[in-house]
Amino acid sequence: MTEISIYEVGPRDGLQNENIPLDTNEKISFINLLSETGLKFIESGAFVSPKWVPAMADSNIVLTKIKRKEDIMYPVLTPNIKGLDDALKYNADTACVFTTPSESFSKKNTNCSVNEALARAREVTKEALLKGMKVRGYISTVMFCPYENEIEPLKVAKLAEELVKMGCYEISLGDTIGSGTPLKTKQMIKACKEAVGIEKLAIHFHDTYGQALANILASLELDIKVIDTSVGGLGGCPYAPGAKGNVATEDVLFMLNGMGVSTGVDLDKICDASKFVFSKLGRTPSSRVYSAIEAKNNRN
């Protein structure tokens, strides 16, 4: 049976864009619930500027108080050395550096040019590896940029190559505004696969235009083995106006279960975590699978 890793980004990408941030204790309970689902990767916070992303300002308390399990990684975003120092102080196991091929997105998201972001990523990665952490590299706007429109696949592949060279164990390819379609997805993944090999790649698709599952299926056909998801479809980037949440963990699990692909993640327990976090946010999950399971349970 094929195996796919699910990398849950709900507590970070999912919550970073909330206008009324979730209470810190509720975040901790949310992550603890996720730790019981079989997930092996739960991105749990971001050591970014609280002026830029206020909803992540309590990542230090979150990392201190969650009940960590030995076989689960709890990565955090670290845009610069200040972020890495905090990540080390609060015993994060994985640092995530982030880049983009788009000069405009780089400026909006991290207040620096693409080359400056790469230089920061290099500095953070070097130091994190020295301190025994793993480093994951993100590339945003891999197909379209909210400010520069279409992105050339070779530009993404070049960045992926740079991030692997500096020591990132995996590169997560972000369709930040969720406007990619399967053909474009395949062109982008093929270029990156040629540059760094498929085993170094993960996909991170937002679902703004409802294309994420189709794009994931297209990526699976190219042997992608790691998929970033977010319970209930939580998420969005504050610097990508209009972008909706990540593809819902429930929707991806339901599709993979139907394909006989093993993930080790329990769909019912994910629905419980989804119910918990959305009840605290006062909304219903956008996941179609969540709604269908909930309706079925209510009928029985």
Ligand code: HMG
């Ligand atoms: P800056 O304002 O240019 O930073 O921000 P600076 O170096 O000029 O410092 C200014 C102040 O910020 C100083 O404080 C620093 O100490 C402080 P002051 O002296 O004024 O009191 N500062 C920090 N504080 C806490 N943590 C830090 C930090 N660094 C500086 N790490 C910076 C530059 C990169 C920090 C800022 O632009 C930032 O935090 N950006 C992050 C934006 C972000 O988190 N975006 C969302 C995540 S990315 C995403 O969602 C995409 C992804 O999901 C993939 C996809 O979907 O495509 C990953």
Ligand code: MG
């Ligand atoms: Mg994202």
